[in-house]
Amino acid sequence: MNRRNACLQLGGLALAAAAPWARAQDPAAFPERPLRIVVPFAPGNTLDTALRQVAEEFKKNTGQPLLIDNKPGGSGIIAAQTVMSAPPDGYTLLLANTSMFTVNPHTFARLPYDPEKNFKPVSNFLGASMVMAVNNSVPANDIKEFVAWAKAHPGKVSFASFTAGNSSHFAGVLLNQRAGIDMVHVPFNGTPPAVTNLVGGQVDAAFLPLLAVKPQVDAGKVKVLAVTSPQRSALMPQVATFREQGYPDLEIYIWAAIAAPAGTPDAVIARLNGEFVKILRSAELKEKWKTMDFETLPSTPQEFTRFAQADSKRWAEAVRISGFKASE
Structure with missing residues (x-):
C-alpha cells in the first residue's frame, strides 16, 4: 500500500469514528438508537408509571425506545454520578428530583456533583x-x-x-x-x-x-x-x-426534571426538549396524570434553570431554619 492510500484509509477510519458524534449533533438525525434515562429510585416507584407513559409516546414519535435504568440510593447521588460521567451525546439522561438539584446542595457538606456545572437541563417534567x-x-x-x-x-x-x-x-x-x-x-x-x-x-x-x-x-x-x-x-x-x-x-411541592450531562450539544438539547415538551403538553397525558395527582411541567431549559434556582433558595432557608444536615 502506498503512502497516499494509507493516509486516505486512516482518514476514512477517523471520519467513521467521528460520524456518530457528528450525527448526534444533527437534530435531524438524532436519535438513531435507544436512549437511557437513569432514575434515582427502585422499580415500581410512583414515577415509573408516569415515565413509562412518556416513554411510550417518545418511541411513537421518534422510533427509539426510552430505556429506564433504576439506580436507587445515596439520596440520588448514585444516579447523578452515573449520568455526569456518561458521554455527552444525548443518549444518557437523568430524571432528577427536587432533592438532587435543590436540597442536596444545602444538606451535604460535600456533594460529588454540581447541579449547574455537571448537567444541562432538558425540561422540567412532573410536579406533585x-x-x-x-x-x-x-x-x-x-x-x-x-x-x-x-x-x-x-x-x-x-x-x-x-x-x-x-x-x-x-x-x-x-x-x-x-x-x-x-x-x-x-x-x-x-x-x-x-x-x-x-x-x-x-x-x-x-x-x-x-x-x-x-x-x-x-x-x-x-x-x-x-x-x-x-x-x-x-x-x-x-x-x-x-x-x-x-x-x-x-407546604412542599415535589418535582422531577430531565437533564443531560454537561457538554451535550445545544442542538441535541433542543431536539430532546422539543420531543418531551410535545408529549408533556398533550391533553391526553395531562388527563392521565390528573388521576395520579401529578401535573405536567413542560418548560424550556432556561425556564427550568430559573425554576430550580428559586426552589433552591427556598430549600436553603428551610435547611438553615431546621438545622438539618445529611450524614456523609
Whole structure:
C-alpha cells in the first residue's frame, strides 16, 4: 500500500469514528438508537408509571425506545454520578428530583456533583404534592392528634421516607422541628418498600406521593392525615392541608426534571426538549396524570434553570431554619 492510500484509509477510519458524534449533533438525525434515562429510585416507584407513559409516546414519535435504568440510593447521588460521567451525546439522561438539584446542595457538606456545572437541563417534567400517611394502629385522625400522640411517646414514633436526604425525609424533619416532637427517621430505596413497611406496621408514618398510598387508603389499611399542597387534593378532598392544620412550612411541592450531562450539544438539547415538551403538553397525558395527582411541567431549559434556582433558595432557608444536615 502506498503512502497516499494509507493516509486516505486512516482518514476514512477517523471520519467513521467521528460520524456518530457528528450525527448526534444533527437534530435531524438524532436519535438513531435507544436512549437511557437513569432514575434515582427502585422499580415500581410512583414515577415509573408516569415515565413509562412518556416513554411510550417518545418511541411513537421518534422510533427509539426510552430505556429506564433504576439506580436507587445515596439520596440520588448514585444516579447523578452515573449520568455526569456518561458521554455527552444525548443518549444518557437523568430524571432528577427536587432533592438532587435543590436540597442536596444545602444538606451535604460535600456533594460529588454540581447541579449547574455537571448537567444541562432538558425540561422540567412532573410536579406533585405529598401526603402524610399513618398506619391504622396510630390513634390519630389529624395532625393535632398525631402530634399529641408523638409527644406522649418520645423517640418511639417512626416515619418513613422514600430515600434519605430528600423532600420526603425533610418533611419529617420539619414536622419534628415545628411540632416539637421526636420521630425517628427510617429511609427506604423507593416508595414501594416504604408503603409495604407502613402497611405492615414496621413504621408508624410516611411522607409519600398520594398515588403511592391511595390504594392502601381505599382498602382501609392506612390513613392520610394531611397533604403538603397549597390546596386540598381533588382525589382526597376530605383531607386538610398542613397549612390548614397550622403548619405552613410543610407546604412542599415535589418535582422531577430531565437533564443531560454537561457538554451535550445545544442542538441535541433542543431536539430532546422539543420531543418531551410535545408529549408533556398533550391533553391526553395531562388527563392521565390528573388521576395520579401529578401535573405536567413542560418548560424550556432556561425556564427550568430559573425554576430550580428559586426552589433552591427556598430549600436553603428551610435547611438553615431546621438545622438539618445529611450524614456523609
